[in-house]
Amino acid sequence: VPAPITASGLSAALAEWTEALGSAHVSVDPGALRDAATATFPTASTISAILSPGTREEVQRSVIIANRHRIPLSPISTGKNWGYGSSAPVLDGVLLDLGRLDRIVDFSEELAYVTIEPGVTQRQLYDFLQAQRSDLWMDATGASPDCSVIGNTLERGFGHTPMGDHAGSACGLQVVLPDGACIETGFCRFPKSKVGAVARNGLGPSFDGLFFQSNLGIVTRMSIWLMPAPEYFQAFFLQTEGTIGPLVDALRPLRLNGTIRNVMHIGNDFKVLSGSGEYPWKESRGHTPLDRPTMDKLRAEIGFGRWNASGAIYGTRVQVREARSLLRRALGGIARLQFVDDGRIDFIRLIEPSYRFVTRRQDLRRALKLLPPLIQLLKGVPTDCFLASAYWRKKGGIPDDKNPDRDRCGLLWCSPVAPNTGKAVEELTALASDRLVEHGFEPLISVSLLTERATVSTVAITYDRDVPGEDQRAVRCYRALVEELLRGGYPPYRLSIGSMEYADTGGPYGNMMQSIKRTLDPNGILSPGHYLPSDR
Ligand SMILES: Cc1cc2nc3c(=O)[nH]c(=O)nc-3n(C[C@H](O)[C@H](O)[C@H](O)COP(=O)(O)OP(=O)(O)OC[C@H]3O[C@@H](n4cnc5c(N)ncnc54)[C@H](O)[C@@H]3O)c2cc1C
Numbered sequence: 297v298p299a300p301i302t303a304s305g306l307s308a309a310l311a312e313w314t315e316a317l318g319s320a321h322v323s324v325d326p327g328a329l330r331d332a333a334t335a336t337f338p339t340a341s342t343i344s345a346i347l348s349p350g351t352r353e354e355v356q357r358s359v360i361i362a363n364r365h366r367i368p369l370s371p372i373s374t375g376k377n378w379g380y381g382s383s384a385p386v387l388d389g390v391l392l393d394l395g396r397l398d399r400i401v402d403f404s405e406e407l408a409y410v411t412i413e414p415g416v417t418q419r420q421l422y423d424f425l426q427a428q429r430s431d432l433w434m435d436a437t438g439a440s441p442d443c444s445v446i447g448n449t450l451e452r453g454f455g456h457t458p459m460g461d462h463a464g465s466a467c468g469l470q471v472v473l474p475d476g477a478c479i480e481t482g483f484c485r486f487p488k489s490k491v492g493a494v495a496r497n498g499l500g501p502s503f504d505g506l507f508f509q510s511n512l513g514i515v516t517r518m519s520i521w522l523m524p525a526p527e528y529f530q531a532f533f534l535q536t537e538g539t540i541g542p543l544v545d546a547l548r549p550l551r552l553n554g555t556i557r558n559v560m561h562i563g564n565d566f567k568v569l570s571g572s573g574e575y576p577w578k579e580s581r582g583h584t585p586l587d588r589p590t591m592d593k594l595r596a597e598i599g600f601g602r603w604n605a606s607g608a609i610y611g612t613r614v615q616v617r618e619a620r621s622l623l624r625r626a627l628g629g630i631a632r633l634q635f636v637d638d639g640r641i642d643f644i645r646l647i648e649p650s651y652r653f654v655t656r657r658q659d660l661r662r663a664l665k666l667l668p669p670l671i672q673l674l675k676g677v678p679t680d681c682f683l684a685s686a687y688w689r690k691k692g693g694i695p696d697d698k699n700p701d702r703d704r705c706g707l708l709w710c711s712p713v714a715p716n717t718g719k720a721v722e723e724l725t726a727l728a729s730d731r732l733v734e735h736g737f738e739p740l741i742s743v744s745l746l747t748e749r750a751t752v753s754t755v756a757i758t759y760d761r762d763v764p765g766e767d768q769r770a771v772r773c774y775r776a777l778v779e780e781l782l783r784g785g786y787p788p789y790r791l792s793i794g795s796m797e798y799a800d801t802g803g804p805y806g807n808m809m810q811s812i813k814r815t816l817d818p819n820g821i822l823s824p825g826h827y828l829p830s831d832r
Contacts, residue, residue, distance in 0.1 A: 299366050301388060306344055309365035309390075313347055316357040321348040321396070332375065332391055335382040336686065336700050336707035337774075338767045339793065342388050350396040352470070352478065352516040358392060359514065360476040362821050370823040371514045373414035373447030376440060378686065379709035379756070380451070381793030382701050386825035397516060400424055402493065408432050409493045411468065411519045414446040418678035421445055425522075432522040433676040435459040440698075441678035446518050450508050451790055454746055456673040458610060459523050460559030461746055463508055467496040470517035471507050474817035478516070481507075493519035509790065509799075511823035512816050523676075526610040531671045532623065535601030536631040540564075540725055540743065541718030543603060544751070546630045548716050552748045555619050558674065560607040563742040564725070565595045568604050570688040570740050570758065572666045577691065584689060585738045599663060601632070608674040636667060688740075689760040706759035706766055708774045712786040714743075714751050721751055724786050728755045728777060735773035752789050791827065800829045 314322045323329070323346040333343045344367075349355045362369040368389030375383025375393065383391065398415030405428070410421065419441035421434050435455040437448055449462040459465045469481040479485065481504045484492030496504070507513045536543055540562060550556045563571070566586065576594060580586050595602070609619040620635060627633050669681035686700040686707050700707060710728070714720040721743055729739035732755065740756040757773055759766045771794065778788060778798055791798055800806055806829075813820070813828050 301344065301367055305365040306367060309361050309367045310345060312361045312364075313345070313358060316361065317347060317349055317354055321350065322346075323348075331702070332383045333385075334701045335384045335793070336378055336705055336761070337770060337792070337794065339381065339384040341385050341793075343385065343391050344389065346391045346393055348393045348396050352397070352472065355392070355394070355397070355472050355514055355516055356476045356478060359472055359474065359821075362390065363475065363819055366819055366821065368821050368824050370826070371414075373444035373450075374417060374442060375447075376443045377447065377451065378439065378700050379707040379792070380790060384793055385823060386793045386796055389824070392514065394514070394516070401517060402519070403428065404493070405430055405432065407494050408522045408524060409519050410434075410522060411493055411517060412445060413517055414444060414515060416445055417442050418445060422676075422678055431525045433457060433459075433525050434520070434522055435462065435465070435676050436673055436678040438673060438679075438682040440680045440683050442680075445520060446515060449518065449520070450515060452508055453790075454559055454744060454752065455676070456559055456561065456606075457523065457608075457676045458557040458559075459521060459676070460744075462520075464747075465521040466518055467494075467504065467521075468492040468517075468519040469504055469507055469515050471513035471515050473513050474819075474822040479503075479513075506812070509827045511826040511828055512813065514822070523610075526612075528609075528611060528613045528616045529675060530609045530616045530620065530635055531637065531674050532607055532609070532620075532633060532635050533667075534562075534605040534607075534627065534631040534633055535603070537602050538630070539722055540603045541722040542630050543605065543627075543718070544716065544721045544743070544745075545718035546626050547605075547745060548748075550622065550626055551716065551745050555609075555622050556607055556745070557610060558608055560605055560745045561742050562603055562605040562744075564729075564739065565591055565600060565602050565604070566738045567740045567742050567756070568600050568666070569594060569598070570685045570738070570756070571682050572598075572663070574684075574690070574694065575688050585733065585736055591738075603631075605631070606670050606674065608671075636671070685740075685756070686758065688738075688758045689763075691760070704761035706757070706761045706770055708757040708770050708792055709790075710755040710757065710774055710777050710781070711788050711790050712753055712755070712778075712781045713789050714753065714786050716745060716747075716749050716751050720786075721753070723784065724753055724781065727780060727784060728753065731777045731780060732757065732773060735769055735776070737770070737773060793826075796825050796827055797829060799827045 329343045347358050369392050370385035371392040372383045394414040397413035399413045402411035418436050435457045437455045449466050452463040454460045467482050468484045472478050482498035483489045609616045669679040672679050683698045684694045686705040687694045714724045732739045737757050743751050743753045746752045757770045
């Protein structure tokens with residue numbers, strides 16, 4: 297538990313940081329501090345300064361100074377942790393912005409990996425692979441091309457391709473500890489090791505996990521595994537008017553036997569609508585939340601299902617052909633299955649106006665907006681198309697330069713884990729839906745088949761922070777939801793900065809975590825409260 301920040305301690309530390317990093321890289325500009333402490337929901341912490349080191353050695357120096365003066369320091373990679381806290385720390389302190397550490401340190405086409413620093417963004421990695429004319433694909437999240445790879449991976453974020461479980465494709469961490477020492481994990485700690493980026497476990501106890509969702513170190517380098525571009529790629533989409541359970545039960549065997557290798561996403565109608573544009577103010581006559589009858593009407597007009605899934609098959613032409621027939625067989629009678637490629641999208645685009653004219657009902661324009669970026673994500677190509685969903689309840693359009701924090705978009709993600717069974721997913725989604733509707737929000741829910749055996753649902757509480765009372769209502773809803781899900785046996789895979797206490801289960805596990813924290817960070821200066829409780 298760090299001592300409270302004193303004015304004299306802070307000013308002495310600022311003088312030393314300025315000397316170590318240069319005045320251009322130590323900011324106390326009130327506007328910048330306020331922006332950095334602003335998230336997509338109310339936050340309580342204040343930021344006293346922002347440090348922007350340019351090298352690992354400068355990170356080490358910054359930490360040693362923070363320790364000397366007992367000033368809490370919270371690292372961010374790009375600070376776009378939207379819906380979970382953006383760049384705001386859990387408790388008051390100084391922000392350590394690692395955005396200037398943006399080097400791609402190593403790359404192997406042969407072994408399909410890249411070693412990067414925390415400031416490397418999804419866009420930068422994608423552009424790098426393109427410039428190398430690489431035959432490798434990265435994975436991308438639906439957040440923004442300007443989000444980091446490492447910050448997301450440390451939060452155990454996920455994307456859409458077979459490499460979508462980010463923490464599962466990362467190894468060889470370089471970590472600055474709270475006392476300023478630097479360690480390397482896995483086999484990287486052996487001075488002449490040639491296998492640090494390709495073999496995860498190392499020799500003896502493995503420490504990688506200590507630095508994910510924690511406050512035990514600052515990761516300054518990490519290796520990320522990539523996938524070879526498949527000989528053939530085939531996207532597919534599913535729609536059902538039924539419940540989600542049978543769909544999950546039909547997909548699970550295909551996920552378990554490797555027919556489906558990627559992180560498939562299944563979204564309900566509200567989720568799809570929110571991803572494809574603004575809130576339907578006209579159709580709902582200005583009312584929120586969007587009610588079920590209006591949603592049903594819109595769904596029929598736009599042409600998507602009550603539940604909608606996107607996935608892809610990656611392999612040789614023969615494998616893809618075989619997988620297509622396995623999918624047809626498994627999903628017949630359960631969901632409408634469509635295989636889509638770029639040619640088909642061009643065709644739909646061509647016929648869309650006359651189709652709309654003839655049917656006088658179905659408007660495919662929203663689907664056409666969503667399909668190309670969804671296919672991009674299935675190929676690991678970053679897009680900012682889905683950032684529009686953060687503006688769902690904002691009136692006045694979506695700006696080109698999207699910034700949900702600045703634009704006072706309200707967003708809180710609640711992300712529970714469930715077994716990959718129809719029964720569990722149906723129970724979880726029904727519970728989440730009831731809680732959201734009860735609190736006046738649309739049930740914006742997607743379910744991702746993260747691994748063969750486990751799903752993660754992302755439940756979005758989306759609102760307009762400029763509407764009085766909505767912030768408080770959203771927080772109440774979030775807490776009620778997390779607590780009920782915990783009671784039901786569905787813990788969250790990730791937490792927002794205002795709710796870190798849910799990570800503390802106490803007992804021997806809690807005691808062990810506390811003693812590790814006390815050993816590594818006796819002054820409690822690193823990201824206090826972040827996934828490990830602190831009562832300052
Ligand atoms: C519309 C929308 C879609 C989204 N889609 C996805 C999605 O598909 N998948 C997904 O996972 N998320 C998604 N997000 C959530 C979020 O925006 C992303 O996860 C984003 O990548 C996190 O921000 P960042 O990369 O800037 O990480 P940061 O904000 O930099 O880091 C997150 C946290 O990790 C810790 N951390 C960061 N760097 C370090 C370091 N070097 N050492 C130690 N600790 C560190 C810090 O505690 C930090 O607060 C979405 C958000 C929105 C609004």
